[in-house]
Amino acid sequence: MSEMEPVIGLEVHAQLNTRTKLFCACPAGGSVEPNTHICEICTGQPGALPRLNGRAVELAAKATLALGGQVNGYSLFARKNYFYPDLPNGFQTSQLDPPIGTGGSLSVAAGDGGRKAIRLNRIHMEDDAGKCVHDEKRDRTLIDLNRAGVPLIEIVTEPDLSSSREAMEFLKTLHSLLVRLEVTKGRLEEGEFRCDVNISLKPKGSSVLGVRGEIKNLNSFKFVGQAIDYEIRRQSALYESGGRVEQQTLHFDHLKGETRALRSKEEAHDYRYFPQPDLPPVLVSRVKLREIVQSLPPPADTIKESYKELGLKEDTVTALLDRPGAQAYFEEAFKRFPEAKRLGTLMVELFLPALRQSGTDPQSAVMGPAKLAALARLMSDGVLTKKAAYDLFPELFETGADPRQLVEARGLSRVRDESTLQGWIMEVIAGHPEEVKKYLAGQTKILSFLVGQLMRLSRGTADPQKASASLTQALEDLRS
Amino acid sequence: MTQLWQLNLAQCSEGLKNKDFSVTELTEACLKRLTETEPAIKSCLAVLEDQALETARDLDRRGNDSSRLLWGLPLTVKDVFCLKGAPTTAGSRQLSDYYSVFEATVVRRLKAHGAIILAKTNCDEFAMGSSTEFSAFGPTRNPWDRQRVPGGSSGGAAASVAGFQVPGAFGTDTGGSIRQPAALCGCVGLKPTYGRVSRYGIIAYGSSFDQAGPLARTAADCGRLLQAVAGPDAYDATLADCPVPDFVNQRPLKPNELTLGLPRQFWNADLHPQVAKVLDEARNLLTKAGLNLIEVDLPNIKYAVAAYYILASAEASTNLARYDGVRYGFRQPDPGDLMELYTKTRQTGLGPEARRRILLGTFVLSSGYYEAYYRKAAQVRRLIKNDIEAALTRCHFLLAPVSAIPAWPLGSFLDDPLTVYQMDLMTLPLNLYGGPGLSVPAGLGDDNLPVGAQLWGKPMSEASLISAGRVLESLWPKLPEPQIPVI
Incomplete structure (x- = not known):
């Protein structure tokens, strides 16, 4: 057969x-x-x-x-x-x-x-x-x-x-x-x-x-x-x-x-x-047909291409195109914050899941595109750490509050101020003598544990890179 | 002394305007007359006495409003019009307890113009029939002879006007259902152009033919009734987008201004001797008065009955599919399964003529028969339209008999549907065409039964059609009042 x-x-x-x-x-x-x-x-x-x-x-x-x-x-x-x-x-x-x-x-x-x-x-x-x-x-x-x-x-x-x-x-x-x-x-x-x-x-x-x-x-x-x-x-x-x-x-x-x-x-x-x-x-008259033709958005392939050129990943693009209204929301936010990749990530990881959970449309979310753009701006300016931003998001989505004002009010700005940082470093070193001893004995991997302790102390507001560098410096200083 | 119920619509309106009598007095007089004559003629399925009197008193309190065309005028409507506060049965057992949740556009407009709806009139079930004998609630009797039919399907409407219960009524005409009972009962009946009057809220029989229209004692009264209900309605997509002229105040036509075309196929048909005699005399009167009568030809008319019954039954078969016992109306109690719910409900709820047309319509739409029947009939419809259009290029209106025989004894044709279908030959071609038609009493035969003749016009020509009808009325003998035993 x-x-x-x-x-x-x-x-x-x-x-x-x-x-x-x-x-x-x-x-x-x-x-x-x-x-x-x-x-x-x-x-x-x-x-x-x-x-x-x-x-x-x-x-x-x-x-x-x-x-x-x-x-x-x-x-x-x-x-x-x-x-x-x-x-x-x-x-x-x-x-x-x-x-x-x-x-x-x-x-x-x-x-x-x-x-x-x-x-x-x-x-x-x-x-x-x-x-x-x-x-x-x-x-x-x-x-x-x-x-x-x-x-x-x-x-x-x-x-x-x-x-x-x-x-x-x-x-x-x-x-x-x-x-x-x-x-x-x-x-x-x-x-x-x-x-x-x-x-x-x-x-x-x-x-x-x-x-x-x-x-x-x-x-x-x-x-x-x-x-x-x-x-x-x-x-x-x-x-x-x-x-x-x-x-x-x-x-x-x-x-x-x-x-x-x-x-x-x-x-x-x-x-x-x-x-x-x-x-x-x-x-259906020809006039009506012409109107409809003019109202058509560009084909999906064209949009996909242009989004990829902006640096968006394939699944981010798909997520934006599949959710009615998401694309318009994204583009509105993008006008105010032209870093597509960061915005796309925020949409896919925070905004779209929150919409799904609350059963709202992008258009009717109290957190408008300008607010999402502001949040992205705070992150890229280094004012807000990723962790702080993600922790803050549910409240922003819920209330539609202005991210800048909220960060200000909560004192959540990323701390780069040297003396505050030094205070936390001293506290970490004093609180973990065993770990410090191990570090000085050559077990340098333990550094990440100590950085973690520091971040915990700072409630996520410390700049992790800066914290790591300063802590290393302080530990090295202990050798001399 | 003239009784109030003897006045025609225009006279009633004039009397109300002059305060010769009140709306309540007029309504009471009509209700009394209705109660007295109803046992003999049985034209009504429901009398809305309380509602009518309440409306009448209310109108009297508020005083005459001349902007309302039908202010204070008592009317009846055929029981296919949806109306709140009384059952809407369409003459069917299926709907014997059905109360509509909304009102037909025609009913709404009648009420808005100040009319008082006195009763809902009897009809053949779902407007399918020519004698009112297919009503599930018993036949209506002809006011001229209670052993004879009033015609149909708007037999109750015609009998209520001819029996002087009301000065005006509304019926529906799908294949002659206004014009034929008007002729057999001796009143005037107008079928407007398809698309002139909203079908919204009228229980459908053949959707591409159904048209509501008035019955009254004069053509002018029909014009006034049409005026109140005609014109665009957002709820009926098939209405013509066409201005509504003044049907009431038209310039009177002179007899010698009119050329009427007499279709050879109708006038040479086998007419009953009494019908032939009355119509011969009627024709002579027209010629004598100076009307120009010419012979016209409708070559395809012999196919009209077959085409109509295929197309109308096809539409009816699906229009009546909703009467399945599921949502409203009669339902077979305790059916064994879904199929039995459907079959038993429809076997019991629907009468023989409705079932016959459902079967016929289902057959002609079935796979393998559609081309041979439905499509052919639709082509024939086009040919008949062309015939009538061509004939109307040679004259102002066509003039034809309405029924080849006068009102027949009850029960004569109950087992002979084909003969009854053939009797629609002279009315239904107009529904295939779509134009308006006016049936006018032409005289009384030696058998003391009325004979009618009808005018057919081009679509939307009702204004001049009514004027032409008034010319015929003025030349033809005025019918005496039928003698009805009253209790």
């Missing part, structure tokens, strides 16, 4: 970063009590009609342009009909033909070290369904419609991917791009970025596609990788044992690490698409 290779295509759903839902004025997103962000429109009450959120159209067009696709000036909504308890109207309002975006591509690193363009088939808008909550204890199902009507784009790739690694890299790159464009908030844990994977095997070199399985609704990059690898093994085993791969919809059980059939082709839905008569065609 000839060697088989996987053929993979993705359908990515990203929740659009709009204030309100796609067809009504209810807030889109936010964790609140079930069934509080609802109205007659998103719960499918008799007589209600949809009205399109213009911002969602702009974001979908923006994503299309950023991915090199063509924005269709005329696109249509269609009803996709099926019954499910979390689908209030008995149909999803989606786009079939023409969608808002056609074509485009995104490149990933290929196995041979080059780049490989993954072609996009289409980008369309649609509304999300609600959620079914299964109450096992009481054996009943509850329905929460807060998510019903939340705007999504679906990005459909061509079957151009050939490994779990490529798929994961594609998704990470796409995620980081859409987040940076503020097309989506992209919070994976909230399901704001999730995907379906289509996967089949074909004999190497053949152009005939095999029968595919579709793995539904994966919301972590890791699970995508695991699910693809599992599915490749499962399908390979089927081919090797002479079995037949069935066209199936699959669910990935991440606890067991395996896929499971949800339904086969025989039970597949006939969605009976037809044009949604309640919504006129979606028109």
Whole structure:
């Protein structure tokens, strides 16, 4: 039997970063009590009609342009009909033909070290369904419609991917791009970025596609990788044992690490698409398109290059680009303190983790970019030691206090004053006669212990280099 | 002496303005008439007596406001309009206990103009039917003969106006549901241009056809009612972005200014002898008065019924998907599983005509049939539009019969849906086209049943359409009052 290779295509759903839902004025997103962000429109009450959120159209067009696709000036909504308890109207309002975006591509690193363009088939808008909550204890199902009507784009790739690694890299790159464009908030844990994977095997070199399985609704990059690898093994085993791969919809059980059939082709839905008569065609004018093009930031690769030229490390750049708003914050701080490396380190080691912990956005942090720049300045001027700066940070982040004033008030400035330093040196020498004796006997490694004691005495305000030099001098003086 | 309930809308308005009577007096008179005639004609599903009287007293206290077009005028609305404070059932068991959480734009505008909504009127379930017999709550009776249907689906609305319960009503017209009952009951019915009146809060049947419109005793009254509700609404994306002209104070047309096109396919159709007789006489009156009548051709009209029932049923099948028993309305108690919840709920909650159209619509949208049915029908729709557009280039309006037969005895066609569908031949092409239509009583047959004729106009031509309707009214015999046994 000839060697088989996987053929993979993705359908990515990203929740659009709009204030309100796609067809009504209810807030889109936010964790609140079930069934509080609802109205007659998103719960499918008799007589209600949809009205399109213009911002969602702009974001979908923006994503299309950023991915090199063509924005269709005329696109249509269609009803996709099926019954499910979390689908209030008995149909999803989606786009079939023409969608808002056609074509485009995104490149990933290929196995041979080059780049490989993954072609996009289409980008369309649609509304999300609600959620079914299964109450096992009481054996009943509850329905929460807060998510019903939340705007999504679906990005459909061509079957151009050939490994779990490529798929994961594609998704990470796409995620980081859409987040940076503020097309989506992209919070994976909230399901704001999730995907379906289509996967089949074909004999190497053949152009005939095999029968595919579709793995539904994966919301972590890791699970995508695991699910693809599992599915490749499962399908390979089927081919090797002479079995037949069935066209199936699959669910990935991440606890067991395996896929499971949800339904086969025989039970597949006939969605009976037809044009949604309640919504006129979606028109995007050339003027609007030009506006969107002008609002696009430079491509990520360009930014990455320029950041690396500033001396930032690869993972620092990634961290800044992945967190919405982090890049703008960094650039604002950089205007006031042009030493990128130190700023980048502070962001990655202190600021971003603190944001994550407190659940705030860079824009709404009380510690603005000017304050971070001031902190960096204090460090580079030698006023604040790294330890003192890091100890002080939680308070600065919490209160938004001016770092200079706080350092002043706490007397935390780095001590270089000779007489204070000499006082501490005397204290260390007097307090550790045994260690001093050992040093004088030639065990010079013990110096670092003594410097440590000195730093402790100074509560970190002593300049470590200067302290070490002066202490050495004082010890050497003892020999004579 | 003339009773208050005998006045038409303009007369009521004039009387209120002159303080000949109060809003409360008028409302009480209409409510009394409604209570007396309702056992015979059964036009209403809910009478909003307390709300109506309270509003009437409130209007009287505040005094007349001439900026409000419908100040103090009692009306009914078909039970497909969402309204707070009473169930909104659409004539369906599925919604027999359903209270809407919001009000239709039409209802809001009627109230804003000072109208008093007296009752919600009966209709075929989800506006699907031509006789009101498909209402889950029993049929409405024709005011002229209680053994006959009032037409449909806005049969309750037409009967409430023709039975002198109210001077005006609102219905909806998807394939003739305002014009046909208006003709069979002997009142005036106006279907506005698609996109003229907001559909927000109107329970949907065929979304690309549904249009709300007034029924009243004169064309001018229909104009006044349309004036109050027409125009842009942020809640309906399909509304035309088009200024609303003055429908009330139009220059009267002279008969010899009008050229009417008579579609050959309708006038040569197999009309009931009484209908033919009344319409012949009506035509003669027009010719005598100097109107120019020409014959026009609608070559593709024979495909209209098939195309309409494919397209409207397709839309209906998904519009009605929300009635699944999950969130509101009737729900099958203790279903075995989810599938049974759906199937049993819909089998019990929905009546035979609604189920028939859901099945038909589901079929024509199904994979493998879409091209053969839905797409073909959409193409036919375009051809029929072209036909009507072409005919309207040769005349001001088209003139056609509304129904080939007068009101028929209850139960006649219950088991014969295809015959009933065919009877819509002369109304539904206008919905495929999208333009406005006005049904006007043309006279009374020897069988003492009214016969109507309709005018069709170009999109957004309601103002001149109403003027033309007034010309026909002035030339055609005025119908007497139907004799209804009162209790």
